Amino acid sequence: MNTTRRQLLTSLGSSALIAATAGCLGSGNSSPPTPAADISPVNSLPQPTRGGEDASITVDIFSDFACPHCKDFHETVEPTLVNDYVDDGIITLRHFDFPIPVDQEQSWPAAMAARAVQDADSMNAFWTFRSNLFKNRSDLSTDLYIGLAEGTSVAEKAIRAGAEKAKYQPVVQKDKTTGQDRGVEGTPTAFVDGEKTVPSGDQSYTDVIVSAIESKR
Template sequence: MTRQISGPDRTSPSRRAVLTGLSAAAATATAGCLGGGGGSSGGSDEVPADAVESLPTPVHGDEDAPVTVAVFEDFACPHCRTFAVDVQPRIVDEYVGSGDVRFEHHDFPIPVDDRWSWEAPGAARAVQNTVGDEAFFTFTGRLFEEGWSDGSPTYSESLLRDLASAVDADPDTVVADASGNRYRPVLEADRESGLDRGVEATPSVFVDGTLLDRPDYSTISSAIEEGL
């Protein structure tokens, strides 16, 4: 038994305007993070009757750290991949390990890719829900590292299975939950939260609630230092 995630359209005119203009805004802010070229298609917005409606925000680091860095990402966005591979590890090394930063991941499927903007984070949330936050961040880090070629995502069920097994998650469950949209309500809620906070492109980085102009290490580091 399935149900559609979208019921009657209760979106306000202003929210519809934001959604309608999202692609144009994101193109201006982070060119290359939009769909429309060479991506997979065929994603479904149907969710199962046993869909998970909510999960805690994945957190890396001390829950009570003095500074919070929150990042909104689309797993099919090349700029998000650059952030995950080049910027996030430096933040973790410099600030998370020392207890200065609480690092939060938030999903914001634009979607760049009709399939993987939903299934990749869905798989990651399955890992989070069954194994925990530490496994979630290990899984997503390797997903961004190993699931790309020539600037485009090359995700596959085989890769999801391998990475799930590597963090002691059940690969069959992870793949089934991802393709079956079991965590779609969680992803939709995160996206809605991002819109409420002014997110228009990915990656979007907040430091202590303030949206930064640029998601680069220098900008983020400066904002963190100001908060310490």
């Protein structure tokens, strides 16, 4: 790791500290919403990815949009991953939904609204929508999702079908089941090439993930 990157990690150490005990935890056994009878559920969508297909390392992030620690991860850890590794073609970043749910009312709808954007518009639109969901974590609602989709090709009807009628419940459930099978117990949880990253002591999540990436280069 070069000096610049070490300096960056040092400067981020205090702000990006997400200790192993810090996270949104849950049994993960809450019943998912049931798709409405008047819609056709979507059973599969491509995994949301960011980065080139030729990247040799994959980083998977399991998140709940209502989780405050996921918001912190998005704002303090992901910028380093994107700027130092995604933009340089070193890693592919993949998003996985894992509604614990932190918010019984909105964790599932927020995830399904994001998938509605992915399905109706594009992968880039999904990542922008995802970022805005984290920024507005405290105000999750159907009205917010509709407002955030303005300027895209996603119609209000599509957002409502996702958020209110659970059209993308099978897609989100598939992600959650993947997380459960891989031992995810809370959010955020990150894997580097399939290996779970767990901060300990005074380590930041940035330090742990960067170290895991560097060890595989």
